Amino acid sequence: MTIAKPDFIEGIAKGMAVLESFDTERQRLNATLAAERAGLTRAAARRHLLTLAHLGYLETDGSYFWMAPKVLRFSGSYLASSRLPRALQPTLNRLAAQTQESFSAVVLDGEEVVIIARSGSYGAPTRVLAYGLHLGARLPAHATSTGRVLLAALSAAELNAWLKGRLLPRLTPHTLTQAKALRQRIAQVRADDYCIATEEHELGVQALAVPLRNMQGRTVAALNVVLSGGPRPVQLLERDLLPLLFEAAREVRALL
Structure with missing residues (x-):
């Protein structure tokens, strides 16, 4: 969404940039680190950190800051009010119980x-992955099955804009880090209408994803299954799990 310049509140944008500078790699930041990550001066970053701490969104020891539980109000409100997670949860639970x-x-x-929604793992202990699989977890789009499914739904112009000047970090020896190779892989995903990613995001982890489309044919999310314990033959995934994902995607289409 674009807005007129007079309607844009710079202070809110800077405050959100500081808040978004916290992630799994940097869970504690001082003013200098926050300034580097948010693109602000150290003095401005410090003021925003202090304000966010005063409002209860951050905690601090006087030098470093970290997120406080109050930030969960945002995700909690989204999960409680958004139709999409609630519509998908029963299907995710059924698939997990089935497989x-x-x-x-x-x-x-x-x-x-x-x-935005996930099942439990039934009948087997859930392995904790490096980046986590909890609600709200953020994963790099270029190295994940769901990311490639969602990128495949973009128009050519949107994909070009997404790729322009973007660094594609190497997460494992198998991660695609060249834009040309990623573009080719996305084109294949678009043709297949599904994606298998093997050990590109984390060693020992494989994932299979399909698009979730609404009745107008627009991709609104991706559905995936994550498998740990080493790669499985692609033919087995396509035979045993892919039909279940496609069936689930058809099943929820009217709800999206």
Whole structure:
């Protein structure tokens, strides 16, 4: 969404930039680190950190700051009010009970994908992945099955804009880090209407994803299953799990 310049509140934008500078890599920031990550001066970052701490969104020891539980109000409000997670949850639970695997629904947000709904893992202990699979977890779009499914739904112009000047970090020896190779992979995903990503985001982890489309044919999310314990043959995934994902996507289409 674009707005007129007079309607844009710079202070809110800077405050949100500071808040968004906290992530799994940097869970505690001082004013200098926050300034670097948010693109602000150290003095401005410090004022925003102090204000956010005063409002209860951050905690501090006087030098470093970290997120306080109050920030969960944002995600809690989204999950409680958004129709999409509530519509998908029963299907995710059914798939997990049927297969004893872990399923998630994911949306694209900038350079990352965000988990908005997930099942438990039935019948087997849930392995904790490096980046986590909890609600709200943010994962790099270029290296994940869901990210590629969602990027494949973009128009050519939107995909070009997404790729322009973007660094594609190497997360494992298998991660695609060249824009040309990623573009080719996305084109294949668009043709197949599904994506398998093997050990590109984390070693020992494989994922299969399909698009979730509404009745107008617009992709609004991606549905995936995440498998740990080492790669499985692609033919087995396509035979055993892909039909279940496609069936689930058809099943929820009227709800989206």
